[in-house]
Amino acid sequence: MQYSYLKASLLGALYVVLVLSPLALMLPGPTPTGRGFWMEFGVALGFVGLAMLAMQFLITGRYRNFAMGFGSDNLLQFHLATGVVAMLLVLAHPVVIIATDTHYLEFLDPRVNFMRSLALAGATFAVIAVVVTSLWRKKFRLVYEWWRVTHGGLAFIVVFVGLVHTIQVSHFTGLWWKQGIMIAVAGGAMLLLVHTRFIKPMILKKYPYKVTDVIEERAGGTTLVIEPVDHRGMHFEAGQFAWITLGDSPFSLQQHPFSFSSSAEKPKRLQFTAKPAGDFTETWRDIEPGTGAYLEGPYGAFTQRWDSPKGSVFVAGGVGVTPIMSMLRTLAQRKDSRHHMLFYANKNWEGVIFREELEELQEMLDLEVLHVLEEPPDDWDGEEGFVDLDVLERNLPKPYGEYFYYICGPKPMMDMVEKELVDRGISLPTIMSERFEIV
Ligand SMILES: Cc1cc2nc3c(=O)[nH]c(=O)nc-3n(C[C@H](O)[C@H](O)[C@H](O)COP(=O)(O)OP(=O)(O)OC[C@H]3O[C@@H](n4cnc5c(N)ncnc54)[C@H](O)[C@@H]3O)c2cc1C
Incomplete structure (x- = not known):
C-alpha cells in the first residue's frame, strides 16, 4: 500500500517539476526588465500551460514502462484533468498579458501580422475545441474514431504554434541554447504522437495475426480467436488488454481496446x-x-495477483x-487451490456469458459463483436485482483482508462496490x- 502511495507521490512530484521546469530555464541570460509582476505572471502561465500540453503526448502515448501499475483508466483521468488545467492556463496567458498592457492586443490583430494572428487565434480555438469535445463528446454525438484523430491533430497544432510563438517572441528564449532545449522538448513530445500513430503501426505490421475462429456467445x-502468423504470439498477464485492429492494415482508424478473455497460459491462442x-x-x-488482425499490447495494471493468502473475490x-x-481460466490451468468467489451480475439468465464454462471451472477450482439477475426467471431462488450493499453483506467471504478484489462492469456497480469495500476497511x-x- 505504502509503495503505491509513494510511487504515486513521486510521479506526481516529478510531473510538477517537469511542468515548472521551463520557468527555471527562462531565468538565466538576458530577460526583459521593468515589466511588472502581472506581465511576467502572464508569461509564466503560457510556459507552464505549454509544458503541460507537451506532457500529454507522453501520458497518452501507451508507453508500457511509463507510470507502470497505474492503469490506463487512471492515466486517462489524469490526462483529462491536466488537459483542462492546461487549457485554462493557455487561455489565461493572453488575458493576463493584455489586461496588464493593451498594447499586446496587436498579437491578435491581422492588420499587424496576418499569419501570427491567424496562428494564435487558431491555436486558441484548437485548445478550447480539444477540451470541450473531450468533456462532452457523447453529448455532441461525435463518432469516437474521428474524435480521436481530430483530438491528436488539434493538440499537435496547439503545441506547434505554442513552440513557434515562444521562440518568436523571444523575451526569455533569445539565447540559442534555450531555443534548442525548447525545440528538443516540445518537438520530442510531438514526435511521441508521430511514434504512437505512425511508427507503432509500422512495427505492428511485422507481427500479423489472423482470426482463426468466431464463436457466438450469449447476449449477442x-x-x-486470434492466432499469430509466424511469430511467438503475445505473452500477457491474466486481466490485461490489447488494442485490436482487424483487416489487412494496422493503420485503420478502428483500433479498440479489449481485455484478453483467454488464459495467459496460451499466448498463441x-x-x-x-x-x-x-x-x-x-x-x-x-x-x-x-x-x-493486429494487436498492440499487452497493457493494463488490472492483473491477477498470486500473493493473496486466501484467494480472490x-x-x-x-x-x-x-x-x-481470463484470470479464472489461468487459475484453472495453473491448478490454483485457493478459494475464489465470483459475483456475476446480468440482466437475465439467458444472457449470462460463459455460463456453462463457469460451471466447468467450478469443477476445476475452489470457485463459488454467485449469479445476480436483474430479471430472474420465475423459479429463481438466487440473488435478484443488482450487486448492492445487501448482496455483498450477505455473501462476501471473510476475513475480508485475506482476499484480493477484482471489479469490472458498469460504472454505477463499480463505484458502489469500490466504496463498499473501502468502507469495510x-x-x-x-x-x-x-x-x-x-x-
Ligand atoms: C481496457 C478496456 C478493455 C475493454 N475490454 C472489453 C471487452 O473485453 N469486451 C467488450 O465488449 N468491450 C471492452 N471494452 C470496451 C470496448 O473497447 C468498446 O466497447 C469498443 O471500443 C466500442 O467500439 P465500437 O466502435 O463498437 O463502438 P463505438 O460506437 O465506437 O463506441 C462506443 C463507446 O465505446 C467507447 N470506445 C470506443 N472506442 C474506444 C476506444 N478506442 N477506446 C476506449 N473506448 C472506446 C466509447 O466510450 C464509445 O462511446 C474495453 C475497453 C477498455 C478501455
Missing part, C-alpha cells in the same frame, strides 16, 4: 469477447475466419466478465478495477 456476444456496442463491435459476428457485470474469465492496493468506459 462474440468471441474472436488469444481470445477476445465483445458485446455489440457500436460500429466496430457490431461487425464481429460477421467476421470470417482468416481475417487479418471477483465482481463482474455483463461483458465486464472478460478479464476475470479493505486496503486500497488489494482492490483492483478495470473500467471499460474510460472515454
